[in-house]
Amino acid sequence: MEPTAATRCPGCTEAVSADDQFCEACGRFLHGASSTARPSAPHPGPGDGGGSAAASPGPEKEEKAASAPPPPADSTAWEWDLPSTVAYGPPSAAGGAVPEPEPKRAGAPCVECGAAEISEDGYCERCGVRQPSGREHLEIEIAGAAGVSDRGLRYRRNEDAMAVATAAGKVIAVVCDGVSSAPRPEEASKVAADTGAAMLVAQLTAGADPQTATRAALARAARAVTALADSPYDAPACTYVSVVVGDGTVTVGWAGDSRAYWISGGGGARPSTALTVDDSWAAQMVQRGLMTRAQAYADHRAHTVTAWLGADAGEVTPRAETFRPGGSGVVVVCSDGLWNYLPEAAELAEAVHGARSRCASGSPLEIARSLVRTALEAGGHDNVTVVLIPFPPGDAETPPARAEALVRGETGR
Structure with a gap:
């Protein structure tokens, strides 16, 4: 039987029992909470890779778009409003940096x-x-890249991680x-990045x-x-x-x-395009000609990864x-929490062009x-999680910057 609104968590809409003290999915305290549930798409089952993302909303396109929509008329050569100095580490006298977040202090009360x-734990x-x-x-944000990572609306923690840096005149990003x-998925992602x-x-x-450095x-x-x-x-x-961006290549x-x-x-x-091919069940089915893209990505097994980093991954062949x-253009590096909603390069390009035209400065961070x-x-x-690197990139030299180097906005919803 489908659970009623009264037996759904008001925070994440997962099914709960009337006797539960808190929601097992998001940890929300249930006593005295409103029973009004938000509409939601089906939640994926266990075994999904890359954060167990939900299936893409709506049917996938059967074929990948050949190219992105043409950029705005004034974009024949993109120019970017990049920071002139690197914001990294503790605040400087100029006040241009934000300190790394401190762990929750011992003895602090429950939020x-x-x-x-x-x-x-x-x-x-x-x-x-x-x-x-x-x-x-x-x-x-550094001189050659900007990134944002968010927990999303249904997970109780952020299991994504990102790091950016520049070296030898090139810009680096890892997601x-x-x-x-x-x-401990959040620990794995942070260590890897x-x-x-x-x-x-x-x-x-x-x-x-x-290529040698990447492998x-x-x-x-x-x-x-x-x-x-x-x-x-x-x-x-x-x-x-x-990604390593510089010297005319990505x-x-x-x-x-x-x-x-x-x-x-x-x-x-060159036209907008995906630069990677998923190591996933869905991509494997498509590559073997056993399913169309629409069929494969509509399946509940679509996001099961076939390659990953971990002790149980077998031999990882660096590619x-x-x-x-x-x-000119921009390199976008992201987790499936973004591309689930904008899977095709044409769709993502339209979103990037639209955001650039709407944003006040059109900066990578915005x-x-x-x-x-x-x-x-x-x-x-x-x-x-999404990191943007304008192309061609700047030439700043910075140490690796983890996502924790800059934190803006609230850290808990």
Whole structure:
């Protein structure tokens, strides 16, 4: 029997029992709460990869669009309002940086019920609500890139992670998405993103070419996530995608279904396109000719990943491919919390062009915020992370910057 509104959590709409003290899905305290439920799309089952994202709303297009809609008439050569200095680390005398978030202080009361009894893993022992961790909403900006990561509307924590940096005149970004069916997915994604970015910086600074650096970084990140496992049966896991942008090229490496896209800005640039191919059940079915895209991505197994980082992933073969844009535009790196709602390059390009025209400055950070809002307004069924790198990029030199380097807005909803 379909649960009634009275037996749905008012926070995330998951089914609950009348005897439950709190919602098992989002941790919300249920006593005295309103029983009005928000409409929602079906929630995915266990085993989904990349944060167990919900299936895309509406039917998928059967074929990928050949190219994106033409950019606005004034975009023949995109110009970007980039920060002239890097905002990283503690506040400077100029006040241009924001400090990293501090962990919730010991003894702080529960944000839901005010109780002082908070467990070591961050849950209120009275009402069961998970306390803010500082990763619920993150924003990061350096001279050559900007990114936003958000918990979404249905998950109790943000299992995505991102890191950006510049080295040897190139801009680097890594986005990772924890696999929710594995233990400690948020730890896996953070370790992978930090390790991958640090290795990319080290390799490029030492003179390695982007493909060599990309393969070395992916392999090092895989080993770092593998080391988190207590046993093969208790193995944190995540997806991984990285980009190295500079010298007229974009080099990508990935495992899983987090994606990188090229969004054309005109001026002779190549058409907008996806730069990665999902390691997922749906992509496998399509590649083998067993299903159409619409059939495969409508299946409940669509987001089950076939490659990931983790002790139970088997041998990870580091891949790297290089793309030459041939003109101006932007590289978008994202988790499936965004591309679920804008899966085709043409759809994402339209959203990027539209956001750029609406935003006051048209900066990468404002566009990234707009894309995250698009996902949240469409349902926000998963964690959402997006990093934008204008092309051609700037030439700033910075240390790797984790997502925690800049935090704006509230950290708990």
